Amino acid sequence: MQGDYRLHDIGDFELEEGGTIPGLQLAYATYGELSPDKDNAILIPTWFSGTHQTWEQAYIGAGRALDPERWFIVVVNQIGNGLSTSPHNSDGPVAMAGFPHVRIGDDVRAQEQLLRELFGIERLALVVGGSMGAQQTYEWMVRFPNKVLRAAPIAGTAQNTPHDFLFTQTLMDAITSDPGWKGGEYSSHEEVAEGLRRHAGIWSVVGFSTEFWKTEFWRGIEIEDTKFSSMEDFQINFMEAVFGAMDPNALLTMAWKWQRGDVARNTGGDLQAALGRVTAKTFVMPIDEDMFFPPRDCAAEQAMLPGSELRALHSVAGHLGLFGFEQSYLAEVDEHLSDLLAMAV
């Protein structure tokens, strides 16, 4: 269920890890109008398993911080997310198991090209993204410091942590251990249903918080007028339904990329030097109950970022609070983004 989006072909695209994606297509959606001076552009890169849709539904709207009446907002779906070029929508040698490894830096370079080619945008008023979107936001800040005036990485890090690497590995193992995955050459994602179910199960444990489950937070979640009657009901009809509809190879492409997010690749491994390049006014926004991008890890990077502020968000839902279940959380995001957008740069 994806809202309106367009595809932009940015041509044959060479990847940092080697190999080329022929005719790379980026799926993007825009909201609002670009000003004549092209000074009101906001870029939003997407998170693991996400698309522009969640941003459209939960974060963008009239009267909100991300107000299309004031800003020209471009949400670009990350490479491999199922809408942009991905293993299952590719032909030839890059189809399915042949899809090459993609890095966060590849996404950011492709996005920069898209913004220039389509809209002539040379400078962004704001880059904001959550989770893997935060990884891309950090990469933008370090790689193109002169193009990013403000930045808000939410619930993500500039350099992926070892714990995150291992967590992501369990997600990948859940999928690749399913005999139906067939080394990436399944004929339908339904052949990998069991692997996707286990993948959803691990998300339930690490993606939410202990308090999410203890307080039965899920009782307040309503999907198409339906509420959930038990933890098991929520697990099956929300988590397994959401993640079970996804493409296994797309998830694996994104997971591999997530594991290796690291802005220090731009500075020979020196994280301090990489973050020292940043000129954007930055709000680092961890979620307090996040179990795998914990505030501690985000704060350590914020301390290395010149002129930045730590603006922690509260969500009992933990990392998956990013879905925007709580009005209080969304109000906090709006408040911080409004503050940031009001700052002179």
Add this chain to the structure above:
Amino acid sequence: MQGDYRLHDIGDFELEEGGTIPGLQLAYATYGELSPDKDNAILIPTWFSGTHQTWEQAYIGAGRALDPERWFIVVVNQIGNGLSTSPHNSDGPVAMAGFPHVRIGDDVRAQEQLLRELFGIERLALVVGGSMGAQQTYEWMVRFPNKVLRAAPIAGTAQNTPHDFLFTQTLMDAITSDPGWKGGEYSSHEEVAEGLRRHAGIWSVVGFSTEFWKTEFWRGIEIEDTKFSSMEDFQINFMEAVFGAMDPNALLTMAWKWQRGDVARNTGGDLQAALGRVTAKTFVMPIDEDMFFPPRDCAAEQAMLPGSELRALHSVAGHLGLFGFEQSYLAEVDEHLSDLLAMAV
């Protein structure tokens, strides 16, 4: 590699969940001498995947709080842990896939019988256990309040949380999804090597803390004079080696039991009433970096325990700090247990 232990046959044992284990054998080890008045007995039940061995090596010793020169210490291996009666060491209808469901309450009843029959012990100076050992400790406190003078549940809860249930489910799924498990009828645990490897992988993510990995805590861990050169080395040669040597059905028996630990079964579902029964002097001892028995959950139960104290432990290793990697952690445990044992009751 298990130190000396003995087996005690407590006869045919009826289980709370239905069914009987014929000739249930409990593997136990003792340290020290029982006093003529039988007033110096300490019981230690074991945790998931653990045996008496870790307690012997890390927690019991001359000059320690658990000093065999002062106390008579009995460590009883939980049912299904591989040393006590378990699926793979059973014959007939309870062998392998035929092994019945065992509950925490079954262990506690069997332990009570063992202590009476073998030693005539009617009162315990202390019950102390970690993780599933804490679950058993709580069950002792509620079920036999007059027999437990002091109690120290470490890194565990009286009523298992929903988050813990889901976490344990991912551990079980990792094993049962391995085609080599064959519904529990494998002929060697090596046929389930891949499932055990995934099981170890999930333990690495949730069992340790984010800070354990970030600080490369594993560099300080030495096993038989060998150190680990990388995260991957530690993952393979510690975590996968430790968990890969275990019996899959034993792990599943313990996991099922863990998921359902709940002292409120003694009081018609009323946790407050169950904990209100307790007369033991109790120190509730969560580990500060524990990701699945977090201090918050332990403190909530401590608040319901008459005359108890919250004594939090610090371990960067998180829940698996229970292994006793850190001298500072062990010193804290000793200090609290010494305080507790010095209290008049």
